[in-house]
Amino acid sequence: MEPATACSATGPQLHRADGLDGKLRLRRGGRRALDAPALSALEKDEELIRHVAQQSWTGLVIAESRKHGAGRGLFTTKAFPKGSILCDYHGKVVDAAEGRRLIESLKPGEASYIYFFRKGAQDLCVNSQSDPCECHPSLVTFGRRINHSAKSFNVKGIVCDLQGHALPVLLLKATRDIKVGEEVYFDYGVTRRSFGGEGMGLSWLDD
């Protein structure tokens, strides 16, 4: 693991797209350091830590996506300024190999809710397949409902060592000012040409 103060922006986010016979391999992107004082402040932010622990995020609602055929998506009910944290990608942090095994076990067409990331030399992922999650059985969790847009994403994932959390937490941070009523998107980091063209049939990956 990296030192407790080291947070990083993840590169492209990694969801297997469905409709691919369970075989789409997901590309991992590069990482870049974020502004250290800002990250250090995030790690100690008590309100943020409470929201992660209690899944008490506000200003978000799940509704039918504006993307054709995408199912549900995440929308804002309040404005989020650029740089603010909307929510985390909540789930179990496990080794990436375990995440890949889980993906292989999904039925054809079954959506995956697994977010792969690197932490130092470690390949990890958040497994958010269970809904509701085991730790908050009466709550909805928001991060897993965020749909893909490579061209008009408005959040990106950052990996953070929050105080009191033994495992890294994936926070979703606004890349621009987000208005009330916008759908939230991040770039899954997969193109139709990735992995030998396994996703060639999924036109929405180009969006």
Ligand SMILES: C[S@@+](CC[C@H](N)C(=O)[O-])C[C@H]1O[C@@H](n2cnc3c(N)ncnc32)[C@H](O)[C@@H]1O
């Ligand atoms: C993590 S889930 C996102 C939430 C999902 N829409 C839901 O209803 O729970 C990922 C799946 O959503 C769908 N999806 C995500 N972004 C999409 C887009 N831009 N267009 C069409 N489908 C999309 C794909 O089926 C993908 O496998």
